[in-house]
Amino acid sequence: MLERAKQALGKMTLEPEWEAVFEPNSYGFRPGRSCHDAIEMIFLSIKHKPKYVYDADIKGCFDNINQEALLQKLHTYSAMRQAVKGWLKAGVLEGEVFTPTEAGTPQGGVISPLLANIALHGMERVIKEGYYTSWSANELPILIRYADDFIILHSQREAVDKAAEKVTEWLEGMGLHMSPTKTRVAHTLNPMNGNMGFDFLGFTIRQYPVGKTHTGEVANRWSRKKLGFKTHITPSKEGVKRHTQDIKQRLRKLTNRTQAEVIRDLNPVIHGWSNYYKAVVSSKVFNRCDKTLYVQLTRWAIRKHPTRGKRWLQKKYWHTVGKRHWVFTTPEGATIRRHSMTKIQHYTKVKGAASPYDGNLLYWSKRVRNHPVASGTLGKLLHKQQGKCRWCELAFRDGDLIEIDHIDQNRSNNALSNKMALHRHCHDDRHAKYGAAKEKLERLTGMPRKQPKWKDQSTKESQEPWDEQELRTQVKQDIAKLKKLRDEGINIR
Secondary structure (H helix, E strand, O other): OHHHHHHHHHHHHHHHHHHOOOOOOEOOOOOOOOHHHHHHHHHHHHOOOOOEEEEEEEOOHHHHOOHHHHHHHHOOOHHHHHHHHHHHOOOEEEOOEEEOOOOOOOOOOOOHHHHHHHHHOOHHHHHOOOOOOOOOOOOOOEEEEEOOEEEEEEOOHHHHHHHHHHHHHHHHOOOOOEOHHHOEEEEOOOOEOOEOOEEEOOEEEEEEEOOOOOOOEEEOOOOEEEOOEEEEEEEOHHHHHHHHHHHHHHHHHOOOOOHHHHHHHHHHHHHHHHHHOOOOOOHHHHHHHHHHHHHHHHHHHHHHOOOOOHHHHHHHHEEEEOOEEEEEEOOOOOEOOOHHHOOOOOOOOOOOOOOOOOOOHHHHHHHOOOOHHHOOHHHHHHHHOOOEOOOOOOEOOOOOOEEEEEOOOOOOOOOHHHEEEEEHHHHHHHHHHHHHHHHHHHHHHOOOOOOOOEOOOOOOOOEOOOOHHHHHHHHHHHHHHHHHHHHOOOOOO
């Protein structure tokens, strides 16, 4: 545990430095980035033009990294270099057998993913060598990497093969090699080697030829061009099969459990799997998974009650909820979650080389919730307010001066629910109007509201109670005064 804590400290030291230089299309094991960013980048790269794809995997990436090359690439101060070298050379102890580690990064170590990203940093730069810097001059190959899986995209087969050769030669300098069984060349639109499209991170990316009424378009200020194809990203067949097999195995283990326990065990699995695929074209797949789930639950009920008929099983486990029939639910209201209950939502890709350590709190407070940069009071308020000023309801922009104000004007009440983020000028405007409204209210009333009298000034227990009729009259008068202030354009919050 001590060494893991030291690795965590080392990661906290190295990560901000390397996040500032990491390549924009690297998405694996990086804060604020995910698989969906990589998939969205693929879509943006091919949606206007079919391309060849070099789909590759690095063989034993974490086990075969050249440690000396990695230490030279770190380029850090001596104390950190010695610490990292000690973790790399620590070895593995299984029982009473010690195995030295001459290559690779610590297995299961906190800092291992960061070290792997540092080792693989530079692949995008290598494949673009020899091309003009201007994007309009020629088409550049695009490399998209998630951990040790990566793809290379280009509209010409020769350019893809040339980029693959450069990457292969570059990886040899880090002691790494391609996995021949997991490397192939495909095309997003045309069939190639009996396959159309490719799979990446559990998604199937493919383009379909369509007619003029369904085709995608490229539009600019002067013209619109029909593409003749549509780009669809869907859950892969292997991903759907693994999910249904997982539910099947879980139901077999839950044969003797109650219906409520089955629902409690399956709902997180269904919800998590559906959330992973909700950003792509998944509606039809979700409906098919719901049909499969119904069959699997029926078989579970039959195994649990082998001597009962189907009608008895239906009355016991399937009920009507509102306008929905055949709902797998308990009398207490626990209901199995359907895949189709997850709505399809578009995912917005992270900006270029943006990082949570770049100081753009406004941007990252809306994207991430648990990262330390967004865990402060201002970050929480920006996330709560969706990046909008609570006073003027306009979105904050880069460079805006943002201040925190107490809603009830009580600075001793520091609860998050009593705070709001405002523009600096909105903050000043709010206090100016609040003071003017308070003065006008006192001027209209003539004097502050009458305070209750005390029979005994030494104790508050002897407070004279309000007269009910007097209280109602006073409330009506206050409401009328507030309405008059509002009609005069004074906003009281």
